[in-house]
Each structure stands twice: as C-alpha cells, then as structure tokens.
Amino acid sequence: MIRVNNLHVYYGLIEAVKGIDFKVQEGQIVSLIGSNGAGKTSTLEALLNSVKKTGEVNFSGYDTINHKTHTLVQRGFSLVPEGRRVFINLTVEDNLRMGAFNNDENYERLKDAMYELFPRIKEKRLQMAGTLSGGEQQMLAISRALMSEPKLLMLDEPSLGLAPKIVGEVFETIAKLKKEGITILLVEQNAFVALKISDYAYVLENGKIVMQGVSKDMIGNDEIRKKYLGG
Amino acid sequence: MLMDSLEFIQQMINGFSLGSMYALIAIGYTMVYGVLRLINFAHGDIMMVGAFLGYFGMAVLGLPFVAATFLAVVGSSLLGMLTDKIAYKPLRNAPKISLLITAIGISFFLENTFNVFFGGTPRPFNVPEYMEYIINVGGIIFSVASLIVPIVTLLLLAIILWVLYKTKYGMAIRALAFDVNTVNLMGIDANRIIMLVFGMGSALAAIGGIFWAVNYPSVEPMMGVLIGLKAFAAAVVGGIGSVGGAVIGGFIIGFTEVVVVAFLPEYSGYKDAFAFVLLILVLLFKPTGILGINFDKSRF
Ligand SMILES: Nc1ncnc2c1ncn2[C@@H]1O[C@H](COP(=O)(O)OP(=O)(O)OP(=O)(O)O)[C@@H](O)[C@H]1O
Numbered sequence A: 001m002i003r004v005n006n007l008h009v010y011y012g013l014i015e016a017v018k019g020i021d022f023k024v025q026e027g028q029i030v031s032l033i034g035s036n037g038a039g040k041t042s043t044l045e046a047l048l049n050s051v052k053k054t055g056e057v058n059f060s061g062y063d064t065i066n067h068k069t070h071t072l073v074q075r076g077f078s079l080v081p082e083g084r085r086v087f088i089n090l091t092v093e094d095n096l097r098m099g100a101f102n103n104d105e106n107y108e109r110l111k112d113a114m115y116e117l118f119p120r121i122k123e124k125r126l127q128m129a130g131t132l133s134g135g136e137q138q139m140l141a142i143s144r145a146l147m148s149e150p151k152l153l154m155l156d157e158p159s160l161g162l163a164p165k166i167v168g169e170v171f172e173t174i175a176k177l178k179k180e181g182i183t184i185l186l187v188e189q190n191a192f193v194a195l196k197i198s199d200y201a202y203v204l205e206n207g208k209i210v211m212q213g214v215s216k217d218m219i220g221n222d223e224i225r226k227k228y229l230g231g
Numbered sequence B: 001m002l003m004d005s006l007e008f009i010q011q012m013i014n015g016f017s018l019g020s021m022y023a024l025i026a027i028g029y030t031m032v033y034g035v036l037r038l039i040n041f042a043h044g045d046i047m048m049v050g051a052f053l054g055y056f057g058m059a060v061l062g063l064p065f066v067a068a069t070f071l072a073v074v075g076s077s078l079l080g081m082l083t084d085k086i087a088y089k090p091l092r093n094a095p096k097i098s099l100l101i102t103a104i105g106i107s108f109f110l111e112n113t114f115n116v117f118f119g120g121t122p123r124p125f126n127v128p129e130y131m132e133y134i135i136n137v138g139g140i141i142f143s144v145a146s147l148i149v150p151i152v153t154l155l156l157l158a159i160i161l162w163v164l165y166k167t168k169y170g171m172a173i174r175a176l177a178f179d180v181n182t183v184n185l186m187g188i189d190a191n192r193i194i195m196l197v198f199g200m201g202s203a204l205a206a207i208g209g210i211f212w213a214v215n216y217p218s219v220e221p222m223m224g225v226l227i228g229l230k231a232f233a234a235a236v237v238g239g240i241g242s243v244g245g246a247v248i249g250g251f252i253i254g255f256t257e258v259v260v261v262a263f264l265p266e267y268s269g270y271k272d273a274f275a276f277v278l279l280i281l282v283l284l285f286k287p288t289g290i291l292g293i294n295f296d297k298s299r300f
C-alpha cells in the first residue's frame, strides 16, 4: 500500500526525521511509536507533502513526490491530525460535510454510517464542534477523515488527552475499521494500546527507526517494556 | 409634528439606501480578512472598476442597465480573482506586512491606470429613467432607486449567508478562517477557496459601485478611495471577519451620516469624518467590533 524509503524531514537547519524506511501493507494496522519529539508527526506530514522532505514515498504504485496535500487526500490518504483539529466554528454535521468535500455522492450514506459508528456525535450533530468534549472531538475527527473513503487512514496520537475509558472506545473503533478493510497507519506515544491493536510496529527515536517487529512480539520485548510500557 | 415624522421616515429610507452600499462593499473586506488576514486596500478600487464597467457597458456598448450591471459584476470578479492570483497568492507564506503593502500597490495601480486612460474628470452615469422615478407615499418622497438598493442588498445578503452556511464552499470559507492546514487535509485546495472569496467580494463591490454611481450619477477613478475607507471602517465597526457584522457596520455608518446631515446640518461638513470617529471608538473600546470574531484566540 505504502512504501517509504530514506525519508528525511527538515525544518530549516533542523533535521527532524533522519532517513527512515517503513511500509504499510494493505489491510493492516501499522503503528509508529515513540516519545515526544521523536519525529512521528513530521513523518505523517511528510507523507502528505506538507513539510519539506527528501526521500521516496510510494503509494499503491505511484510516486507522491509532486503532489500537493489536497491532491494526495483526493487520491486516498486521510489524516486525523494531532490535537484533532475539528473545525470549531462549524457544526458537527458540517465538519463531516467538509470531510466529504470531494465525495458528494456518498455523503448522506457515509454520514449515517458515522452516526452509527459513533452514536455520541449523532446526538450533537447540530452543535458547534468546539462545544464537544475531547473524546467526542476525536470521534468527530476520525469520522471526518473517513468521509473521503480513504485507502489509507493515518491517525496522529488519537489517545492524546483522553480518559482511559474513552481511549478504549476509540481504539475499539479503530480495530473495527480494520475489519472493514481500511488500512491504518497509527502514530502513538501510548505504546501499549498501539501495540495491542496493530499488526506491525516501528519504534522511532530522535528521527530514526530503532526497532521494528510484529506488534505481538514487541509487547513481550523487555526493552520496549522498560522504555515505553512503564516497566 | 407630522412633518417631523415624515422627515424622519424619509431620512430612514435614505440611511437604509446609503448603508446598503457601504454594507455591500464592507462584505468583501471582511471576507478577505477572514481567509487571508489581509485588509485588501484595493477593494475600494475594484468597486470603482465595477462602476466604470457599468458606465462603459451603457455609454460605449449601449447595453441596458441590467446587462451593464452584469458585465460589471463579471468583470470585477475576474479582476478580483486575478489580483489574488498574480499579487497575493505568491505571498501566502510571506509576512502579512508584505501582503498589505502589495494591496496598497494594487490600489495605486488601478487608480492611476484609470486616471491615465480615462482622465480624472467625473463622467456622468446614465441612470435609467425607471430608477429615477419618484414615488410619493403620503408626503414621503423617494426614488425607485432608493427602494431597489436596499431590497437588492438584502437579497444578496440572503444569498451570501445561504452560500456561507448551506453549501460546502461556504463551509470551507468559514473553516479556512480558522485553520488553513486542516482545510487542505480535507482534500480541498485552499487557494481555490480563497479565489472564490475574492470573486464573491468583488462581485458585491461591483454592485455597490453601480448603486453608488446611480445615486451620485457619475464615475471617476478616485471614487473608490473614500467609499472604500468608509466601508473598511464599517467592516471593523461590525467586527472584521463577520459578514453579518459588515452589514450592521455598513448600516450604522450609513444611518449616522444621513442623520448628521439631516438633523445636525451645522455639522454636515464633517459627515465623512463620522465613519472614522466610529472606527477609532470601536478600536479603543471593543477592537473585535460588534459581532467580532477573536481570531487570535480561536485560531489554532
Ligand atoms: N514547525 C517546526 N519547526 C521547527 N522544528 C520543528 C517543527 N515541528 C517539529 N519540529 C521539531 O521536529 C522534531 C520532531 O517533531 P514531531 O512533531 O515530528 O515529533 P512527534 O514525534 O510528533 O512528537 P509528539 O509526540 O510530541 O507529538 C522535534 O524536535 C520538533 O521540535
């Protein structure tokens, strides 16, 4: 589905991602874990060409190098950004409409599907998105990203700032999306929840991949336990 | 006593008409500010070009008034979109001050180009007879134009609000006012939405310009300067970034001017100053204006 070779990301003179390789196979959940400042968000933004990068990103057979963010989204990428970034001055429903900007003909059907996936946001569909709780905003951000019927869904720290119960709810939904055939690239600091639902995982540290493997095995790995799972 | 209330109604009609024109122009300032954080100082000159296109449509091409207005609307929208494409778009990531200076440059460019080619002498604007037709309702005297102006304005306002709140393009415009990057993440080309905003704002400015030319039946290259500044003041008074605010601000300034001229004739020499007095007061006491949006707080 997506293959990344020798990816570097630069902010002026700072090199935030220092030559990483990874891939996400169709139908899988792949997680990218790492602590603050490891370069996770930069990696996702590089996939969408919204930061300065070098390296090759191949998406279902074509090189994404010359595409703008919005065309990549039209071609099947979708990102749930860090901090959710729902449109606070639009209603919940209008946020979904924005997600389906290039998908008019399926808007109604997808909207109903999202309300079924997250009944909580259906109740609030005419409210401004800024009035939702953090968990509800995360659900809305995920729904909004799904409205374009992406081939690859990327989530940037969906657990950030949520109560454990809500984290559970959100991750159950992510697992459900995988069952429906959506390919997912999951970025998380919360290594435990990420490893539990993903098939394969990469560990990013200071802009480099320092470890990778099948997620099930990683949960058992001593080094991972010490560093990311709190002992 | 009867005379007073008649006079009052009469002046209200005038205020409504004048306010409508400011409102139509103020909407363009406020919408562009919303998506680019730019005070588009060329906006008043786009209005001037609209009025000129209407003038040429009738005087040169012999078009009827409505067709000439249509020409003005189309021509001004294209010009507005063109200024964005060639002047503002290359500066999307530049400091805001560069954008502002560019806007002032475009303003001077348009004014002086028209001055060179068409001269600074006001040209009489052919107002169609039916617009000048005088109606007398129980002593209140007004022209058809002073009735049409506010009606068309309210109609256009309804359309604009419908676009902003009910269509996906309008939603994208509102979303853009807060978060450009996330708009791109929706697969939307933010630059096209910005272009749309220039097109819409310029179209409204053209209609405002035509109405102005109908009321003060002439056009000249500098006509956009003072009207543009007052419409800008209206946008700030109403709350920059808010379309409803621009309309309210336009009416406040329109009514203030009419009231001053009618009821305080000794101050009528200062009528052009009131818009700016209001502007200063608002900036001092409520910088976000009446319906203002606090972009600093709400932008991510
Ligand atoms: N716009 C920017 N300008 C300069 N440096 C930046 C910018 N964005 C990120 N960086 C730097 O790049 C590095 C990687 O940041 P990034 O946001 O990708 O990390 P992250 O893994 O997503 O962290 P977190 O878990 O805190 O979100 C950090 O050192 C950060 O300071």
Ligand SMILES: [Mg+2]
Binding pocket: A040, A041, A042, A082, A156
């Ligand atoms: Mg991050």
